[in-house]
Amino acid sequence: MKKLLLTGFEPFLNYTINPTQEIATSLTGATIGSYTIEGRVLPVDYNNSGNLLISYIEEVQPDAVISLGLAAGRYKVTPERIAINCNESKEDDNEGNRPEGSPIDEEGPDGLFSTLPIRAFVDTLNEKGYPAEISNTAGTYLCNHVMYRGLNHFRIENVEFPSGFIHIPASHDLAIQHGNLPSWSQEDLTNAVRELIRLL
Ligand code: PCA
Secondary structure (H helix, E strand, C coil): CEEEEEEEECCECCECCCHHHHHHHHHCCCEECCEEEEEEEECCCCCCHHHHHHHHHHHHCCCEEEEEEECCCCCCEEEECEEECCEECCCCCCCCCCCEEECCCCCCCCEEECCCCHHHHHHHHHHHCCCECCECCCCCCHHHHHHHHHHHHHHHHCCCCCEEEEEECEEHHHHHHHCCCCEECHHHHHHHHHHHHHCC
């Protein structure tokens, strides 16, 4: 049986719930398609999230990596096409870091493409009734950071397997406490991720 490292993030900014944390936690130990799921939750911290991701990769020795993040305000599940070599944020991360355009890796390439089958992800989700589209920017906050760190790690190690990042909308629970966000049921969010894993 192959292993999939599935990461989510802890809550951040004024989003007191992060539905990706629930997905990573609830799918841990599940068998989906040809993969057993190892779920982990990453901190929203520019200094630690990337190193932790790499330590989880070393610990789990996965055959594929999917990282998930909340994109509050997006209506659809959005597999990201590319991560860029840049940390920038107008707001603090959970540790008070607010980088101003510094590179993630001074020697790394400007951008790294997802090696997940993002087109098949979107087509399948839409066929199954879950709205989805490819996103061409993961921003420059922690989600882009973690996506870049994972892909850059595999580039340096010269390892080729499916790895990348998927942004998801808010859950209803988050929308209720936050006020004004498009949202999905947590169950639909989790089931959409299950469908994606079956395509790997
Ligand atoms: N979303 C943020 C960071 C953590 C998360 O779940 C982002 O889109 O960068």
